[in-house]
Structure formats: structure tokens, C-alpha cells
Amino acid sequence: MSHPTTLVMGPVLYNWDPEAWRDFYFRIADEADVDEVCVGEVVCSKRTPFFEPYIGDVIERLLAADKQVTLSTLALIMTKREMQSVRDLAAMDDDNITVEANDVSATALLSGRPHAIGPFVNVYNEGTLAFLAARGARSVCLPVELGRDAIAALAKDAPTALEVLVFGRLPLAISARCYHARAHDLHKDGCQYVCAKDPDGMEVETLDGKPFLAVNGVQTLSHAYTDLGAHIAELQSMGVSRLRLSPHQNTDMPSVAAIVRDLSAGTIAPEEARARLAALNPAADFCDGYFNAAPGCERMDG
Amino acid sequence: MSAMELVCPAGTPAALKAAVDNGADAVYMGFRDATNARNFPGLNFSRPELEQSLAYAHARNCKIFLAINTFPEAGNPDPWFQAVDDGAALGVDAVILADIGMLAYTTEKHPDLRRHLSVQASASNPESIRFYADTFDVKRVVLPRVLTLGEITALNKEISVETEVFVFGGLCVMAEGRCALSSYVTGQSPNVNGVCSPACAVRYEEDGDRMISRLGDFTINIFEQGEAAGYPTLCKGRFKAGGKISYLFEDPVSLNAASILPELAAAGVSALKIEGRQRGKAYIAQVAASFRSAVDAIAEGGGRGAPSDLTAITEGQQKTAGAYQKTWR
Numbered sequence: 001m002s003h004p005t006t007l008v009m010g011p012v013l014y015n016w017d018p019e020a021w022r023d024f025y026f027r028i029a030d031e032a033d034v035d036e037v038c039v040g041e042v043v044c045s046k047r048t049p050f051f052e053p054y055i056g057d058v059i060e061r062l063l064a065a066d067k068q069v070t071l072s073t074l075a076l077i078m079t080k081r082e083m084q085s086v087r088d089l090a091a092m093d094d095d096n097i098t099v100e101a102n103d104v105s106a107t108a109l110l111s112g113r114p115h116a117i118g119p120f121v122n123v124y125n126e127g128t129l130a131f132l133a134a135r136g137a138r139s140v141c142l143p144v145e146l147g148r149d150a151i152a153a154l155a156k157d158a159p160t161a162l163e164v165l166v167f168g169r170l171p172l173a174i175s176a177r178c179y180h181a182r183a184h185d186l187h188k189d190g191c192q193y194v195c196a197k198d199p200d201g202m203e204v205e206t207l208d209g210k211p212f213l214a215v216n217g218v219q220t221l222s223h224a225y226t227d228l229g230a231h232i233a234e235l236q237s238m239g240v241s242r243l244r245l246s247p248h249q250n251t252d253m254p255s256v257a258a259i260v261r262d263l264s265a266g267t268i269a270p271e272e273a274r275a276r277l278a279a280l281n282p283a284a285d286f287c288d289g290y291f292n293a294a295p296g297c298e299r300m301d302g
Numbered sequence: 303m304s305a306m307e308l309v310c311p312a313g314t315p316a317a318l319k320a321a322v323d324n325g326a327d328a329v330y331m332g333f334r335d336a337t338n339a340r341n342f343p344g345l346n347f348s349r350p351e352l353e354q355s356l357a358y359a360h361a362r363n364c365k366i367f368l369a370i371n372t373f374p375e376a377g378n379p380d381p382w383f384q385a386v387d388d389g390a391a392l393g394v395d396a397v398i399l400a401d402i403g404m405l406a407y408t409t410e411k412h413p414d415l416r417r418h419l420s421v422q423a424s425a426s427n428p429e430s431i432r433f434y435a436d437t438f439d440v441k442r443v444v445l446p447r448v449l450t451l452g453e454i455t456a457l458n459k460e461i462s463v464e465t466e467v468f469v470f471g472g473l474c475v476m477a478e479g480r481c482a483l484s485s486y487v488t489g490q491s492p493n494v495n496g497v498c499s500p501a502c503a504v505r506y507e508e509d510g511d512r513m514i515s516r517l518g519d520f521t522i523n524i525f526e527q528g529e530a531a532g533y534p535t536l537c538k539g540r541f542k543a544g545g546k547i548s549y550l551f552e553d554p555v556s557l558n559a560a561s562i563l564p565e566l567a568a569a570g571v572s573a574l575k576i577e578g579r580q581r582g583k584a585y586i587a588q589v590a591a592s593f594r595s596a597v598d599a600i601a602e603g604g605g606r607g608a609p610s611d612l613t614a615i616t617e618g619q620q621k622t623a624g625a626y627q628k629t630w631r
Binding site: 079152220289 | 551
């Protein structure tokens, strides 16, 4: 059975110049055909003070544009200060804003009221999904490594709306160590915010020059951008009702949203969508291996 | 100060005996399938092997913990449920779980079976730990290898359950249970299949004087003549980033926190975990005996009681105290 499809702009995962960050969200508010927009720092708490002065304006602009606003929490919480920031978010009482838990601590704090589960909480099976739904989760963005069979099994009689990342670099790992800092012979404590040099992540190549991964501070992402455009009709038929796009600075995200909207409405063919996506970022490689139960890096379907 | 419990790994019944005989307070092991995070060929236990091992260990006052610490596959949870049911029936002293659904199942079906939270659950803060303790009556949490000594001390003051930390062996540099690097390259997932950088995806190729190690389609390292060619664990590989070639994520080192055991005791840690279920019985015996004497010395107030030098058996003959020191980050 098909459900109305919600398009979700995921949080900016990178350390963008604060004005670029603000302008990106303003443009999403004004121009992008998405239903919901995630705002907030997911990767490194040290970045929050930079965009904090603009977050109020961004939320206001998104709400004024009739976008649902979701505040995403940190994925890996280690310090008291980080824990407090999640407590503050969870304590927010605003019907217009949903909080997305990216760590089990946030799911615990949000229990008993409607909330979202982000892709950094491990929901691999029906048991976990049912448990979280019973505590108030209304939507769950699934871990990126789940394939077709697992998604279909979860979508069958799912007690929450299910969301799948369909565009953008795959978040693969998070650490206490900052690899951006390490690559620049620095430590995390004195990182000089070098991750800001790479607004879409620092490219990591193998020793024989093959593009491989991308480092974003304490996070490691895929080099290739996931593109599940060819599988959107199948995802919809399984019952997946939410499609997530992960923002990149060098890719025109309103145009990506338009392509995915067309795909979800069935008004363009996957082949055309693929060509249009490739044109938006000619330097990017694309992958869809995970969906096909293959290594995530592989590109299998057009 | 009560003695910290020494928890040793066992991939085979012979390794388990070696751990018991050399002073382990507890041994952790898994069944021979995808229900545990060390699902490698030739490793782990059948049900009869666990039964015999339990008799051997319990007769010597040693506990056995059963690790069922992968995330059950959607549509196919039965092997995981069966593992818990069998562990309970055989009388393991605790199960080590990571998945919320599995914790819910175990709490309901086997309320008296002691539950530990696996490092794979990545519980790194008081709210997460309180959630698992309050909801599933988890008695002990294995802390992820991301916390500094200071953070562990602060955490222990805020929670009421026991904590267990890794002190020796392989060093995961990513938050455990939240790493898909291996599946991105090999299609096999630590979280689902219980394997990281599996041998079936490894290839070594000679290129003139050089040795190339690959995982899946990617070169993980290239060794010049005379350099020891290590196993291509993805996060211990050499890569190019920002125009520089380096061990970007981590050098090919092992964790060895032997020098800070008194500090871990002072931080309120209840148990020390040795990594290495894939290791042979001689290795297990040596590490267990070494840490046994160190833990005993601390408990008796004998100062540092540093274990005998274990450098020779660490990976790459190098060691690190990892995330326990702030500079690691």
C-alpha cells in the first residue's frame, strides 16, 4: 500500500560558515519542495556556538514557509555539557517542533511524548521498533546499512512512519577522536575548527588514488553519495513514507528535492532522475549497494 | 577498595580453560553464529561446549558471560531469541546484550537472568545508562572506548550500575555499534553479521617489492620491502587525505591500559575487560595471568603492580592507552 510521501531535509552534518549555514536554510525555506527540515548539530558540539545566533531566525523562516521543523540531537554524547544540551532540547515544549533523537539518551528523555528517531540510533528489527513506538516515537530514520529485505520486513505493519536516506553521503561512523584534527597534526581540544575547510567533508583516497571516504571531524562518511532514486517506487510500495536528503554545499539541494519529489510522484523515470542528479554534481560518484544487500559502496541500479 | 573483576575472552573451549586456569574472574564467549560480534570461522561455542565449559568454570569459581551482542535481523529474530533461551537454560551467569528489542525480550522471558549492556550499545552518558538500568534492570554497562579517565570518573558518580572497561587488545577507534565502515566495503556488518573486516574480503597482492593489502575493492595499505604486512583492518589502514599519507584513523596499535589500572579503580570501574576472542589459548593464558597479578596487587594495596611486559604480543608491537588519555583525541 502506498502512503503520502514526506520529504525530509536532513541536518547539515558539516561545519559550514555560519552565514552559509543560515542562507542554506533560508533558501530551503523559500525554494525547496520539502515537507520537513532538520536543524541542529549532530556531529560535534564544538560547532554549535557558531550557528547558534542564527538558529532562531532559521526556525522562524522555515515555520513561516510551512515546513515542519525537527531539531536533531547529537549522535555521540560524552560530556556533561553535551548531555545538558540534549536535556534542554528534550525539555522544549513547542507543538510546532519535533525533536529527533540521535542517541539513546535522547530517546529516554523524550519518552512519553511524540518524537522522531534519527539514523544514529540502532533500529534494526521489529522488537526495537515496537519498543520505541510504544514510548512515543512517531518516525524512525533507519540505519543506512539496511537493505531491501530488512526494510520490507520492518515496514510490514510498522508501528511508526519509516524513513530512508535516499540522497547524500552515507554517515558511516562516529568517534571520540577528530580525524580532521589528526590529519592536520592537531588534537581535538585544539582543533582550530579545521573541519570548516571542507564543507562537504575531507576526501580520503586509498594509496593507489581511489576515492574512498570523507572525513567530517569526528564523523566518517562515504565518498560516494547514496542515490536510491531507482528504488523510490519500491520503497513507497513497501510502506516507507519518508525520504531523507542529506545536505551538501556543492550540490543544489532544492533541485535534488525537486527530482526526488518527481520520483515519488511518479512523474519522471528513474533514468531521467539519475541523469539530472549527476548533472547537479558532476564530480560525485553514486552508490546504492546497501539497498541491494551488497557492499554499500557499489552502484548497482540506474 | 574491592578488587576489580577480570573479564577474559574465549573463542574456544581451550581458550576458556586457559582463562579460567590463569585467574579470570569471568570469561565471555558467544555461540557459533551471527548472534555475537565475533562471528569468525572456527571460533565460538556449540551448546554442548558451553555446557561443559560452564561446569569447568563454575567448579573453579569463575563466571561465564554469554555475548549476544549483534542486532537481530529484521524478519528473523529467532536465532537471537534462541541464544538467550539456551544461555538461560544452561545457566550462564549473565548475557551481554546490545539491542533494545533483545533487552525487552530477555527482561520479559528471563527476568532473573543477569543482563549486561554490550559495548555495541554505545552507551556513553548517564542518561543512556540510566535508561538501560531502569528499563531493563541492566546490572553492568560495558563502556565504549571513547571516554577519558576523567569522563569515566564523572559518569560513575552519576550512575548506580557497574561499569566495565576495555584494558587490553584490539582498539576500536569508532564508537562501537555505530560503525558501518566494514559493511560499506565488504557487505558484511559488525552490527548484523558480527564481523568487521572479515577474512573472506581480504586479499594480499605482491607488486614487485611491495605488498598490497586489500579489503573488498579498496587498498587498505601498501608495505615496502622489510615492512611487516599487517591485517587490513579498515580503520588501521594507510590513506591519503589533504595531500598527506598517514594512518588517518589509527596506527596499527593495540590498547594496553595496564599502566593506569589504579586510576581505573579510583574512577569506580567494577570490571576490566580483555579483548581477543579470536586469540589462541597461549595468548589468553599470558594476558590473563599478567592482569591477574596486577589486579591482585592493587587490591592488596601493593601500589601499581604493573603487569609483566606484554609488548611482544600486542599488534604491531605497539601499544596505546587509547581514549583514556585526552591527547588520543
